[in-house]
Amino acid sequence: MKVLVINCGSSSLKYQLIDSDSEEVIAKGLCERITIEGSMLTHQVPGKDKVEVKSPMPDHKAAVSMVLDMLTSSEHGVISDLSEIGAVGHRVVHGGEKFAKSVVIDDDVIKAIAECNDLAPLHNPANLIGIEACKACMPNVPMVAVFDTAFHQTMPKKAYLYGLPYEYYEDYKVRRYGFHGTSHSFVSKRCIELLNLDPKNSKVIVCHLGNGASISAVLNGESVDTSMGLTPLEGLIMGTRSGDIDPAIMEFLANKLNVGIPEIMNILNKKSGVAGLSKIGSDFRDLGAAADNGDELAITTLDTYSYRVAKYIGAYAAAMNGVDAICFTAGIGENNTTVRNKVSEYLGYLGVVMDESKRDFRGEEGELTAPDSKVKVMLIPTNEELAIARETVALV
Numbered sequence: 549m550k551v552l553v554i555n556c557g558s559s560s561l562k563y564q565l566i567d568s569d570s571e572e573v574i575a576k577g578l579c580e581r582i583t584i585e586g587s588m589l590t591h592q593v594p595g596k597d598k599v600e601v602k603s604p605m606p607d608h609k610a611a612v613s614m615v616l617d618m619l620t621s622s623e624h625g626v627i628s629d630l631s632e633i634g635a636v637g638h639r640v641v642h643g644g645e646k647f648a649k650s651v652v653i654d655d656d657v658i659k660a661i662a663e664c665n666d667l668a669p670l671h672n673p674a675n676l677i678g679i680e681a682c683k684a685c686m687p688n689v690p691m692v693a694v695f696d697t698a699f700h701q702t703m704p705k706k707a708y709l710y711g712l713p714y715e716y717y718e719d720y721k722v723r724r725y726g727f728h729g730t731s732h733s734f735v736s737k738r739c740i741e742l743l744n745l746d747p748k749n750s751k752v753i754v755c756h757l758g759n760g761a762s763i764s765a766v767l768n769g770e771s772v773d774t775s776m777g778l779t780p781l782e783g784l785i786m787g788t789r790s791g792d793i794d795p796a797i798m799e800f801l802a803n804k805l806n807v808g809i810p811e812i813m814n815i816l817n818k819k820s821g822v823a824g825l826s827k828i829g830s831d832f833r834d835l836g837a838a839a840d841n842g843d844e845l846a847i848t849t850l851d852t853y854s855y856r857v858a859k860y861i862g863a864y865a866a867a868m869n870g871v872d873a874i875c876f877t878a879g880i881g882e883n884n885t886t887v888r889n890k891v892s893e894y895l896g897y898l899g900v901v902m903d904e905s906k907r908d909f910r911g912e913e914g915e916l917t918a919p920d921s922k923v924k925v926m927l928i929p930t931n932e933e934l935a936i937a938r939e940t941v942a943l944v
């Protein structure tokens with residue numbers, strides 16, 4: 549079956565058409581600046597040059613129409629007719645406590661996703677717009693919602709509750725949810741498979757280190773803890789997000805800077821993390837280059853980032869009373885050997901023995917530890933689109 553995977557943001561829409569039998573990408577692309585002047589579609593068929601089309605996209609329906617036209621176009625298309633698309637899988641950021649699994653989308657599901665909007669006000673409404681736009685263009689094609697939060701719904705109460713008055717959980721569902729669930733699920737399953745672990749007796753830690761970053765503890769195939777919380781702001785230091793801070797810093801800074809909560813949130817989400825700390829930016833390639841040139845702040849930033857990752861690994865080894873394997877994934881986890889090697893330096897107490905010949909290994913699946921290492925360290929590239937396509941096929 550051919551599955552169209554859609555990841556719709558407020559002004560962008562990423563898509564991949566995947567052949568679920570061969571699991572190969574047939575075409576992929578991105579609509580940018582939807583609803584804004586200068587809209588553009590970039591479309592790519594593997595092995596061929598990228599195609600860029602600049603054309604107004606006044607709304608998301610126009611963007612979906614352009615994608616479908618491109619997929620069926622005589623020049624750059626990959627299918628002759630829309631009827632070849634067997635299903636659409638949508639990434640949805642927040643499923644709250646309502647969704648512990650992916651679901652086939654119907655009117656009730658759309659309503660329930662909308663009820664989670666206040667938990668992810670920037671993301672969920674955009675995801676819903678993408679769903680509605682696809683429904684309008686392909687009314688008879690089954691669609692599935694795959695939630696970033698669903699995999700972590702197995703977390704026990706002791707892991708998801710905050711030390712806040714319990715009525716805020718009862719009344720407003722203020723608790724930890726976690727994100728990147730599709731990736732944590734995909735990578736932990738692949739790790740169990742690769743290392744031939746017993747799925748019902750396995751302890752895996754997944755470090756998803758991208759622009760957004762989170763770690764999860766996966767016990768017997770189920771998420772039992774993860775570093776992001778009510779929102780993706782909690783946990784690791786990220787590209788531009790602060791991760792864990794003393795909450796009192798918010799009032800302290802609000803007074804010093806004479807700003808309100810919205811600006812403080814903007815600082816914590818967009819101006820902090822390695823970008824704020826290093827004064828360079830959020831891209832680890834730039835940070836690495838600066839550190840190589842002796843930039844003290846860049847070196848300190850990489851140290852601080854890696855130290856936080858190592859602390860979470862320690863916490864999750866404790867939460868599971870041990871660990872069989874630690875996986876690195878996403879842009880930084882898959883490519884940045886500096887961070888990975890720095891984190892690995894903290895893991896000796898677990899019995900981790902790194903394979904020195906793998907210090908520069910990157911970009912593909914592989915084991916990074918020596919044969920006598922008690923705990924395995926793995927590099928497993930994530931593939932969230934493929935995971936969404938698999939979930940979609942399983943449900944339709």
Ligand code: ADP
Nearest residue numbers: 757758759760830831832833878879880883884
């Ligand atoms: P997102 O959360 O936006 O999907 P990614 O998983 O793409 O983020 O990760 C982005 C980060 O990964 C950037 O800091 C970037 O420097 C790093 N990265 C991505 N690809 C490479 C690469 N080929 N070499 C080194 N670093 C990379």
